Amino acid sequence: MNQPKTLYDKHIDSHTVCTLDDQGHVLLYIDRQVANEYTSPQAFSGLREAKRTVWRPSATLCVVDHVNPTAPKRIAAMPDAGGALQVSYFEENCRDFGIELFDVLDKRQGIEHVVAPEQGFILPGMMVAAGDSHTTTYGALGAFGFGIGTSEIEHLLATQTLVYKRLKTMRVTVQGEMGPDVTSKDIIMALIQRIGASGATGYAIEFAGSTIESLSVEARMTICNMAVEAGARGAFMAPDEKVYAYLKDKPRVPKGALWDQALEKWKALYSDPGAQFDKEVELDASELIPMVTWGTSPDQAAPIGACVPDPADEPDAIRRMDLQRALRYMGLEPGTPLTEIAISHAFIGSCTNARIEDLRDAARVVQGRKVAENVRAMIVPGSTQVRDQAEAEGLAQIFQEAGFEWRQSGCSMCLAMNDDVLSPGDRCASSTNRNFEGRQGAGARTHLMSPAMVAAAAVSGRLTDVRTLSLEA
Known part of the structure; x- marks a missing residue:
């Protein structure tokens, strides 16, 4: 056998x-x-x-x-x-x-x-x-x-x-129904926060479970895209209808x-019943709320209702030093509610979250609102095709009427290799994948979150629980 x-x-x-x-x-x-x-x-x-x-x-x-x-x-x-x-x-x-x-x-x-x-x-x-x-x-x-x-x-x-x-194998099983305004970005950010930025080093991750099956293909791309931020060298899901x-x-x-002929071959692409994984991780999606990062690594993240952590509460000396350095760079004080952190920039783009579904989600939050005073907000579609589709659907008009810059496609401010660069001290709500020191510009400070959360921050002028805006609507 x-x-x-x-x-x-x-x-x-x-x-x-x-x-x-x-x-x-x-x-x-x-x-x-x-x-x-x-x-x-x-x-x-x-x-x-x-x-x-x-x-x-x-x-x-x-x-x-x-x-x-x-x-x-x-x-x-x-x-x-x-x-x-x-x-x-x-x-x-x-x-x-x-x-x-x-x-x-x-x-x-x-x-x-x-x-x-x-x-x-x-x-x-x-x-x-x-x-x-x-x-x-x-x-x-x-x-x-x-x-x-x-x-x-x-x-x-x-x-x-x-x-x-060959890598070791990890299966991440995500079960449960996601709450309002919780997205696939929150799933992967919660996983990285839980297992750490090196928690999947040496592994290939297979994502499975009822929550994954319920997601659109574009939402699944966000999860596989950011799995590398937990150290994974590969991430995938079994293909389905x-x-x-x-x-x-x-x-x-x-x-x-x-x-x-291809379809018949593809339908055999799944893990066999009884297949053994080197590591198993389980997440309950029903317990998740929108996530944001507060530090300089994707695993330095928390639910939006939390406060900036206090390094003094960290027993491990090396981790405590990491937290202290992150807070110095980010200009944050322990105990500050995340919702009190003001931003200067909002960026929706990157290979993580700049597809048409991401723009639809952000436009839903932005519609009928204006970008906050003193915030520069940018939308950089993931491709020219996405840009054209967004214009055909009226999303571009919603963004522009709200005060967002509607730009052409490219990597842009995700890694600041062109003229889309933040200045020292700028603080950006970003739909991207990395919040490393200097990632969006020397001395710039990045907070990762979903496109809808970026949109909420843009119109509020601070990190904001998008669910509160949805209730207002």
């Missing part, structure tokens, strides 16, 4: 070219890769210097997203000289190596982890790698995605394979008989 397998093991086994040693290292075949202008230049330079070609150009999709401006009027020119050089070299590499490119003027342009799913470039059962840690996003489609370094990008482009070490419906009309999915 065959041993029951986890979905992770099925992914790895089906893509293993050969076993390299008894320490878990294998040579892994990679189905698809996505590349951007920021992490790929050295890889292409390495190929050129070694006079190597790209093994399978059609397996790669290149997208300009990290350094491009997001000003409301899009132009091809890059005002920053460094960014211009990166983009021009990226274009040269795509042309010379025969790889498809979505440049800034392409109607399909956007953040790579938004664009690839909406194009149907990522399918269940695929193994996907990219030079970006949030490649874990693709696990929401039943694929297995993980981030790689520049030298690995070069090897992948040249051979379509990677040396890979929602995934198939999401993919069916996408431009690049199989059609006709090929679709039917």
